Amino acid sequence: MRIPGVAIITSALGSLIERPFRTALTMLGIIFGVIAVFVSLSLGEGGKERIRENLDSVSARTISISPNWTGRSSRQRPWRPFTENDLLEIQSLNGVYAATGGLDSTYTVVSEASDWSTNVRGIDTSYLKAQELVMDRGIPISDFEIQAKSAVAVIGSSAARSLFPNQDPVGQRVKIENIPFRIIGLTKEKGGESWRGRDEDNFILIPRTTGRARLFGDHRLARQQVRSITIVGENQGVLKQIEDDIDRIMRRSRGLTPDEPPDYRIFNFSANRQAFADTMRTVSLVILALGGVSLIVGGVGVMNIMLANVTERTREIGLRKALGARRSDILLQFLTEAILLTVISGIIGLILGYFISQTVADMDQMKIKYSWTVIMLAFGASFVTGIISGFIPAFNASRLDPVEALRNE
Amino acid sequence: MAGPLISVRNATRIYGKGEARVAALDGVSFDIYPGEFVAIIGASGSGKSTLMNLLGALDKPTDGEITISGQALSKRSQRQLADFRNKIVGFVFQQFQLMPRKSALKNVMMPLQFRRPRFSDEKERATQRLNDVGLGDRMDHKPTQLSGGQQQRVAIARALVGEPEILLADEPTGALDSKTSEDIMALLHQLNDNGQTVIIITHDPEVADAAKRVITLRDGKIISDQTRDMAA
Ligand SMILES: Nc1ncnc2c1ncn2[C@@H]1O[C@H](COP(=O)(O)OP(=O)(O)O)[C@@H](O)[C@H]1O
Ligand SMILES: [Mg+2]
Numbered sequence: 001m002r003i004p005g006v007a008i009i010t011s012a013l014g015s016l017i018e019r020p021f022r023t024a025l026t027m028l029g030i031i032f033g034v035i036a037v038f039v040s041l042s043l044g045e046g047g048k049e050r051i052r053e054n055l056d057s058v059s060a061r062t063i064s065i066s067p068n069w070t071g072r073s074s075r076q077r078p079w080r081p082f083t084e085n086d087l088l089e090i091q092s093l094n095g096v097y098a099a100t101g102g103l104d105s106t107y108t109v110v111s112e113a114s115d116w117s118t119n120v121r122g123i124d125t126s127y128l129k130a131q132e133l134v135m136d137r138g139i140p141i142s143d144f145e146i147q148a149k150s151a152v153a154v155i156g157s158s159a160a161r162s163l164f165p166n167q168d169p170v171g172q173r174v175k176i177e178n179i180p181f182r183i184i185g186l187t188k189e190k191g192g193e194s195w196r197g198r199d200e201d202n203f204i205l206i207p208r209t210t211g212r213a214r215l216f217g218d219h220r221l222a223r224q225q226v227r228s229i230t231i232v233g234e235n236q237g238v239l240k241q242i243e244d245d246i247d248r249i250m251r252r253s254r255g256l257t258p259d260e261p262p263d264y265r266i267f268n269f270s271a272n273r274q275a276f277a278d279t280m281r282t283v284s285l286v287i288l289a290l291g292g293v294s295l296i297v298g299g300v301g302v303m304n305i306m307l308a309n310v311t312e313r314t315r316e317i318g319l320r321k322a323l324g325a326r327r328s329d330i331l332l333q334f335l336t337e338a339i340l341l342t343v344i345s346g347i348i349g350l351i352l353g354y355f356i357s358q359t360v361a362d363m364d365q366m367k368i369k370y371s372w373t374v375i376m377l378a379f380g381a382s383f384v385t386g387i388i389s390g391f392i393p394a395f396n397a398s399r400l401d402p403v404e405a406l407r408n409e
Numbered sequence: 410m411a412g413p414l415i416s417v418r419n420a421t422r423i424y425g426k427g428e429a430r431v432a433a434l435d436g437v438s439f440d441i442y443p444g445e446f447v448a449i450i451g452a453s454g455s456g457k458s459t460l461m462n463l464l465g466a467l468d469k470p471t472d473g474e475i476t477i478s479g480q481a482l483s484k485r486s487q488r489q490l491a492d493f494r495n496k497i498v499g500f501v502f503q504q505f506q507l508m509p510r511k512s513a514l515k516n517v518m519m520p521l522q523f524r525r526p527r528f529s530d531e532k533e534r535a536t537q538r539l540n541d542v543g544l545g546d547r548m549d550h551k552p553t554q555l556s557g558g559q560q561q562r563v564a565i566a567r568a569l570v571g572e573p574e575i576l577l578a579d580e581p582t583g584a585l586d587s588k589t590s591e592d593i594m595a596l597l598h599q600l601n602d603n604g605q606t607v608i609i610i611t612h613d614p615e616v617a618d619a620a621k622r623v624i625t626l627r628d629g630k631i632i633s634d635q636t637r638d639m640a641a
Contacts, residue, residue: 018510324495402467
């Protein structure tokens with residue numbers, strides 16, 4: 001029994017195989033087109049994803065507030081610290097991932113081996129989370145130490161290296177302003193510098209209560225309760241709302257009338273966010289341009305090859321019509337040929353594109369993202385070019401009277 | 410005697426417009442009956458091919474009517490004309506018009522793929538036709554591996570494979586040497602002896618002499634239409 005679909009595909013395949021050179025060239029054109037689109041879009045999407053991850057990183061989601069002690073208002077009003085109650089209210093806001101408040105100052109810290117100037121921070125239990133710090137060894141400062149105002153400390157990795165070269169800092173003792181502290185933990189290296197250019201691992205953490213009672217008490221900032229508050233939002237989207245809520249809380253807490261200027265400052269990373277967003281837009285545009293260009297190049301190649309063959313194929317169409325082919329026979333045949341050609345090449349292109357982008361990504365440590373959209377886009381584009389260039393000439397030729405088509409020499 | 414197989418009435422084919430207007434065929438009328446062997450002769454440019462293309466429904470007349478097997482071609486749809494070309498006529502071209510990359514067998518089978526309903530024994534039919542034209546041992550050869558005469562035999566086999574009522578051949582020996590031409594003509598006569606209606610265009614007086622009927626064209630008009638008694 002004859003299955004019409006199979007017969008058509010077999011005959012289309014035969015027709016493709018009869019012209020190996022042309023078929024190979026056309027396939028190459030489509031394959032290159034698909035590879036170019038697929039690789040550039042996959043790498044591009046990966047790049048966008050990486051930027052998005054950066055945007056969602058803790059530092060990009062951080063808001064910090066501090067009392068404003070500059071400007072005219074300081075002359076009229078005394079400088080006021082925040083309270084622990086402010087912090088509690090902020091911590092209970094919707095969308096807050098972590099909020100921490102404390103006091104800090106720079107001291108010369110003395111160990112048996114050396115002494116070292118570092119930032120001593122009185123913290124609460126939310127601090128590590130808000131700063132994305134994790135313990136390397138030992139234990140973090142807990143509510144117990146905070147309640148007991150214990151003289152314990154957790155040390156940052158670069159402060160530890162300076163104070164205890166080639167030694168395990170955990171269990172050691174340091175003196176800050178002559179007060180002995182026992183080191184109970186070491187944090188993992190965070191690496192890099194903060195946006196202010198500060199060494200991110202040069203610090204010593206102590207319970208906020210201990211600091212307030214025994215250390216900062218002699219300091220210029222003696223009566224402040226919480227010097228600054230750092231808030232990390234759950235995601236980018238909630239930051240604006242959190243800022244508005246903080247404003248509301250602070251105005252009420254500090255008894256400001258609506259027309260008074262605030263005596264505190266809210267810092268956010270919206271500038272960074274804007275830069276990220278701009279970069280993202282640029283990346284998208286570049287990718288779009290790359291994909292578009294490779295598409296056009298591939299498409300023009302395919303069309304060239306196909307159109308170069310129109311004369312021969314027009315004669316073939318004339319002959320087929322002279323032998324009794326209906327127009328639908330011609331269209332079906334050429335459509336099948338074009339589809340077979342583009343589908344086979346498209347699949348080869350996707351497979352090669354996958355390996356190429358994987359290799360490129362491995363070489364440059366780039367991130368790749370494969371998505372159905374990209375696959376469909378690469379495939380669809382090749383499909384459309386293939387169909388257009390293979391089918392349109394056939395469509396036109398099939399309209400001619402057989403003599404006219406046959407005359408095409 | 411039965412009615413004519415082909416009836417041409419006032420067939421006119423005009424190319425171009427204005428200054429460039431050429432009446433390639435200018436009001437031609439004649440009938441052809443089943444089983445005839447007709448040679449169409451005339452100087453180059455006299456309109457022979459134009460007439461043949463109209464008979465094969467490869468082209469449409471500007472004016473006039475051609476009726477074949479009782480069906481007026483002008484009243485047929487595109488689709489019916491396609492089926493007409495597939496079933497009723499077999500066309501042999503001067504330049505063979507074979508598919509260069511297909512084997513002789515594939516070339517001969519080609520018209521069968523457009524037949525509705527399709528035959529279940531396409532390959533057998535094509536093989537039979539190739540045997541008839543003496544190419545049973547060359548079926549897998551591509552046209553480039555065949556001589557001119559062999560290629561024209563393939564083309565004749567292809568024209569016959571659909572068992573057409575009329576075989577149309579436009580200078581089938583025009584591209585062949587005289588010995589090969591004789592063979593091809595013998596083949597066509599043999600077909601005609603078996604009842605096949607044959608219409609052939611030729612330049613060759615010998616070929617024309619062998620035909621029972623000769624229609625002569627000049628400047629798109631019939632200037633003579635002679636039927637000879639071959640029995641004599
Ligand atoms: N496609 C065409 N366009 C314009 N003129 C044509 C075309 N085909 C044929 N002719 C003209 O029609 C006339 C008859 O041509 P044709 O039928 O091919 O003659 P023959 O086959 O007898 O040599 C010639 O003058 C030729 O130039
Ligand atoms: Mg001619």
